[in-house]
Amino acid sequence: MSPNQAQPPTGLSITESRFRVHVPTRHNQRLQQVMAAVEADAELYALWVAQNVNAVTRLGMSDHGPVHVHLVANLALHLLRLLVKRGVQPSAVLHHGLAPDDAEVIVTLAALLHDVGMSIHRINHEEYSLIIADRKLPGLLAPAYPEPDRRALVQSDILHAIISHRKGGKPLTLEAGIVRVADALDMAKGRSRIPFERGEVNIHSVSAMAIEDVKIEEGEDKPIRVHIWLRNSAGIFQVDSLLKEKLRGSGIEPYVEVLAETLGQEEPLVRTFRF
Numbered sequence: 001m002s003p004n005q006a007q008p009p010t011g012l013s014i015t016e017s018r019f020r021v022h023v024p025t026r027h028n029q030r031l032q033q034v035m036a037a038v039e040a041d042a043e044l045y046a047l048w049v050a051q052n053v054n055a056v057t058r059l060g061m062s063d064h065g066p067v068h069v070h071l072v073a074n075l076a077l078h079l080l081r082l083l084v085k086r087g088v089q090p091s092a093v094l095h096h097g098l099a100p101d102d103a104e105v106i107v108t109l110a111a112l113l114h115d116v117g118m119s120i121h122r123i124n125h126e127e128y129s130l131i132i133a134d135r136k137l138p139g140l141l142a143p144a145y146p147e148p149d150r151r152a153l154v155q156s157d158i159l160h161a162i163i164s165h166r167k168g169g170k171p172l173t174l175e176a177g178i179v180r181v182a183d184a185l186d187m188a189k190g191r192s193r194i195p196f197e198r199g200e201v202n203i204h205s206v207s208a209m210a211i212e213d214v215k216i217e218e219g220e221d222k223p224i225r226v227h228i229w230l231r232n233s234a235g236i237f238q239v240d241s242l243l244k245e246k247l248r249g250s251g252i253e254p255y256v257e258v259l260a261e262t263l264g265q266e267e268p269l270v271r272t273f274r275f
Helices: 029-039 042-058 066-085 091-096 100-113 125-141 148-164 174-185 189-197 203-209 235-247
Strands: 211-218 224-230 256-262
Touching: 029 100, 029 125, 042 066, 042 125, 066 100, 066 174, 066 211, 066 224, 091 100, 091 148, 091 174, 100 125, 100 148, 100 174, 125 148, 148 174, 174 235, 203 211, 203 235, 211 235, 224 235, 235 256
Parallel strands: 224 256
Antiparallel strands: 211 224
C-alpha cells in the first residue's frame, strides 16, 4: 500500500457503534440537557475520531480521541465538585453571577472540545479548537440556555478554558485551571500503549508506561489529593514534567496535593536500549 492510499484509522471508527460519553449529571438539569445534545451530535463524534486519527495513526502519539476527552470531562467534573464541596467558588459564580451548575457545564464542554482542533492539525490545535468549538457550542448549549445573555457568558468561559489548556496558557478562571489539570491527569499506562508498542522507546513513552493508575481523592489538608501509582519509578518524569507543568500556573495549585508511590518491587519496562 502506497503512502497516499487510505489506511484504516487506529482505534474507534465512525462505522462502529457510537461511543457513549457519560458524565455523572446528578441533579444538574442544564448539564443533562447539554449531554443529551452531545450524545445526539454525530458530527462531534466524527471530529473526535478525526482528531485521534491525526494523533495516533498519523503522528504516533498517545490517545487524543473519544476515550481521552471522556476521561478528561469526568476528571474535570470530579475536581470541580471536590472544590465546591470544600467551599471554593467557581469563577462563573464569582464573576458572572451564574450558578455552580453552569460551572459544571463549562468544565464538561471545555474538556470535551479542548482537543477538537487536532482534527485539523496538532500544531496550533488549541486555536483550531476555538474555531470549531465556537461553531459547535451554540447548538450544544441552546437546549439548556434559551437566554442569549446567559448562553454567551457560558460559551465565553468554555472558549477561555479551551485556549488555556495549552503549554504556556494562563487560565484566568477556576474552571479553566481545572480543565488544564484534568487534561494532564489522563496519564495512566493505557493511553501511551500505542507509541510504546510501536517501539518509540524514550523517556516520554517509558515514563508514561510506568504510570499504573491515577486516583483523585478528597484530601485532608487540601481539597484534592492526586494519588499516582507507579509500576516503575521512571514514572516520576511524567509526573514532574507533565503534571507539575500543567498544575503550575493553573490557579488551583493551593487546592491540590500530589502523592506518587511505587507498587512494591519495580517492574522493568525496558531491558535493552540502543541508538
